[in-house]
Amino acid sequence: MNYLNIEKKTLNKVAESLNLLLADYQIYYQNLRRYHWHVQGVNFFDLHVKFEELYTSAQLVIDELAERILTIRFKPMATLKEYLELANVKEIHAEKDSEMVSAILDNHKIIINQMRTVLENAAECEDEGTTDLVASLLSALEKSSWMLDAWNTKS
Numbered sequence: 542m543n544y545l546n547i548e549k550k551t552l553n554k555v556a557e558s559l560n561l562l563l564a565d566y567q568i569y570y571q572n573l574r575r576y577h578w579h580v581q582g583v584n585f586f587d588l589h590v591k592f593e594e595l596y597t598s599a600q601l602v603i604d605e606l607a608e609r610i611l612t613i614r615f616k617p618m619a620t621l622k623e624y625l626e627l628a629n630v631k632e633i634h635a636e637k638d639s640e641m642v643s644a645i646l647d648n649h650k651i652i653i654n655q656m657r658t659v660l661e662n663a664a665e666c667e668d669e670g671t672t673d674l675v676a677s678l679l680s681a682l683e684k685s686s687w688m689l690d691a692w693n694t695k696s
């Protein structure tokens with residue numbers, strides 16, 4: 542049943558860009574887990590908790606994205622191999638706490654970029670459902686970037 546009332550072939554680009562966003566999120570999620578486990582030093586308690594908070598929300602976003610792809614009648618990428626091959630976000634082996642925060646900010650930049658691509662594609666075919674979802678994820682990520690940047694600014 543075509544409950545979307547949008548031509549499937551026009552949604553190809555939306556699904557493709559959502560899948561790349563999903564791949565980016567999976568690598569981002571794993572970077573956060575790594576930092577949650579590997580963080581050391583005087584900021585341990587703050588950052589250990591902050592990274593957990595971030596990966597917990599990333600995990601929810603991952604499911605939202607995959608289910609949006611299904612909702613528009615495409616298949617979400619679902620193997621680590623594909624994620625690693627296709628994601629623009631890369632695994633970053635940061636050691637120091639400020640390097641970890643900078644790496645997360647870099648990940649956010651790439652993800653926000655990909656979100657804008659999704660939004661452009663969704664706007665083209667009037668896929669308001671995707672626009673609504675991704676626009677709200679985008680502003681949340683921007684806010685989180687502001688906070689991490691504030692933490693990382695030397696006063």
Ligand SMILES: [Fe+2]
Pocket residue numbers: 577593
């Ligand atoms: Fe933990």
